[in-house]
Amino acid sequence: MMKRIILLAGVLCGALLLNGCALKARQLEEAGPRSTATAQVGIVNHTGKYIYSASVDGAGGANMARWGAGGAEICCASIPRVWYPGMKVLVRWNMPEGHTDVIKEKMVEVEKYDETGSIYIHFFPNDEVRVVVSIYPGYSTSHPIRHYGKPKNINP
Numbered sequence: 384m385m386k387r388i389i390l391l392a393g394v395l396c397g398a399l400l401l402n403g404c405a406l407k408a409r410q411l412e413e414a415g416p417r418s419t420a421t422a423q424v425g426i427v428n429h430t431g432k433y434i435y436s437a438s439v440d441g442a443g444g445a446n447m448a449r450w451g452a453g454g455a456e457i458c459c460a461s462i463p464r465v466w467y468p469g470m471k472v473l474v475r476w477n478m479p480e481g482h483t484d485v486i487k488e489k490m491v492e493v494e495k496y497d498e499t500g501s502i503y504i505h506f507f508p509n510d511e512v513r514v515v516v517s518i519y520p521g522y523s524t525s526h527p528i529r530h531y532g533k534p535k536n537i538n539p
Contacts, residue, residue, distance in 0.1 A: 420499040422462045425455030427505045427521035427530050431537060435484070437476040437504050439514065447506075450533035452521035455501030462516060466496045474504055474512050494527065503528075 426437050426447040434447045442460035447453065463470065475488040491514045493502075500518035505528050507513070519525040 418464060419461045420464050421458075422460045422499065422516065423455035423501040424457045424460050425453055425501055425503045425521050427452040427503055427526075427528065429505060429507045429530065430478075431533075432478050434506060435477040435479050437474065437506070439472045439474055439502050439504055441473075441475075443504070452530040452532070454520040454522075455503065460502050462493075462499060462502060464499055466493065466516070472502075472514055474514065476504075476506065476512075478506075505530075 424437075424439055424443040424445070426434060426443075426445055428434055428447040428449060428451045431449045433449055436444050436446055438444055439460055443457045445457045470493045471490045472493055473488060474491050475486065477484050477486045479485055487510060489510070489512055491504075491512050494513065494515045496516040498518065500516050501520075503515050503517060503521050503526070505513040505515065505521075513528060515527045517527050519527075521530055
């Protein structure tokens, strides 16, 4: 009886894995002849610290003022035309303390997107980083993560 349960569990796991692979292949096929798209990289800073440079999978290098948001102006990264669960990118940034460079990096899951656009790296306090793909610039009210700028209760 126990052998049958183990065998059944193995068959079920195998079927689920094959189904997942088939789904991914179908999504890539629907994306057309090229499964990736070129994307600009932008930065949105939700912190009171200056970002000297930031990149996603090695693409980027731009800087951003404290509490700043802009358009995606740095070329070029490559993104899948079809988002898939578990998609991650390597984000690397330099947020100096005084005259000392503080370089950090983190693997970040890309949030779900329905169409290709530019890649935006959002930086929050305590090294929280989020990555979104959007056709709207970081300062737009239509951007997936709202940027409110510098809080009113913070002095320069």
